[in-house]
Amino acid sequence: MNSTRPAPPPPVALVNPANRNEGAPRGGDEQVLRLEDVSIFYGDYQAVRGVDMTIGRHQITALIGPSGCGKSTVLRSLNRMNDLIPGARVAGRVTFHGEDLYARDVDPIEVRRRIGMVFQKPNPFPKSIYDNIAYGPRVTGMKVSNMDELVEKALRRAALWDEVKDKLKQSALALSGGQQQRLCIARTIAVSPEVILMDEPCSALDPIATSKIEDLMFELSRDYTIVIVTHNMQQAARVSHRTAFFTAEVDEQGERHGRLIEYDTTNKIFTNPAQKRTEEYITGRFG
Numbered sequence: 191m192n193s194t195r196p197a198p199p200p201p202v203a204l205v206n207p208a209n210r211n212e213g214a215p216r217g218g219d220e221q222v223l224r225l226e227d228v229s230i231f232y233g234d235y236q237a238v239r240g241v242d243m244t245i246g247r248h249q250i251t252a253l254i255g256p257s258g259c260g261k262s263t264v265l266r267s268l269n270r271m272n273d274l275i276p277g278a279r280v281a282g283r284v285t286f287h288g289e290d291l292y293a294r295d296v297d298p299i300e301v302r303r304r305i306g307m308v309f310q311k312p313n314p315f316p317k318s319i320y321d322n323i324a325y326g327p328r329v330t331g332m333k334v335s336n337m338d339e340l341v342e343k344a345l346r347r348a349a350l351w352d353e354v355k356d357k358l359k360q361s362a363l364a365l366s367g368g369q370q371q372r373l374c375i376a377r378t379i380a381v382s383p384e385v386i387l388m389d390e391p392c393s394a395l396d397p398i399a400t401s402k403i404e405d406l407m408f409e410l411s412r413d414y415t416i417v418i419v420t421h422n423m424q425q426a427a428r429v430s431h432r433t434a435f436f437t438a439e440v441d442e443q444g445e446r447h448g449r450l451i452e453y454d455t456t457n458k459i460f461t462n463p464a465q466k467r468t469e470e471y472i473t474g475r476f477g
């Protein structure tokens with residue numbers, strides 16, 4: 191008997207009664223993405239250090255943590271979006287179904303088709319609603335027998351069809367912010383990705399539009415694997431199956447590096463985290 195075993199931390203404030211993903215994670219045993227000892231640099235600066243994590247199929251994985259801890263940097267490493275930032279470099283291994291995403295012969299364009307991304311600010315093209323959806327399939331050379339059908343399917347999947355079906359030829363820029371974000375999700379879906387990365391997709395939206403996107407994420411997780419960066423802990427608690435808590439640590443030289451502190455089921459992270467720093471962040475005492 192180990193009588194010196196520390197007592198588990200008390201339940202924290204953000205207990206998660208509304209989480210719809212409680213219980214056995216769907217399909218989560220199958221790993222889609224894996225990070226092994228991943229460090230990410232901007233020039234000489236090591237923004238993220240030594241991250242190990244796996245992302246399960248058809249799960250929603252939330253990345254949370256204080257500003258500057260490297261959440262977006264890690265997210266962008268999952269579809270080689272960091273390649274587009276001059277001086278950015280990924281060390282370690284990121285694999286997608288066991289295949290090294292950064293291997294020489296891997297085409298980053300194909301990576302981004304299979305692992306799509308939705309950004310913080312809705313960024314539709316200054317084109318019609320229809321052309322926003324049709325653009326990806328056209329430029330990636332997808333063989334599409336019926337583009338109208340594909341556009342309708344993507345818009346339906348993104349829960350936008352009923353609102354736009356009578357104005358497909360109108361500019362996407364005339365849509366509300368929430369509609370624009372669902373259009374961006376439809377645009378991502380149109381090229382048949384397997385994973386959707388979302389970088390604070392609701393931060394520019396009001397609570398009603400946010401709630402619609404959260405419902406949509408839940409629906410989409412039946413068919414897609416989703417990784418979301420969010421500042422909103424309630425959102426992580428509501429929508430995700432698993433949560434990764436990052437923070438920035440200062441090294442001997444006084445440099446700050448993002449580190450993954452704890453990664454577990456969302457329920458565990460929000461009710462009984464193993465790490466004191468996670469608990470302090472969740473309860474608002476730090477960060």
Ligand SMILES: Nc1ncnc2c1ncn2[C@@H]1O[C@H](COP(=O)(O)OP(=O)(O)OP(=O)(O)O)[C@@H](O)[C@H]1O
Pocket residue numbers: 232237255256257258259260261262263264275421448
């Ligand atoms: N393009 C860039 N060039 C140089 N440094 C960068 C770049 N992007 C991010 N960084 C630095 O990397 C670190 C991690 O940034 P990142 O944006 O990934 O953090 P974050 O946790 O997503 O922050 P936030 O929650 O504020 O969006 C920060 O110190 C940031 O200044």
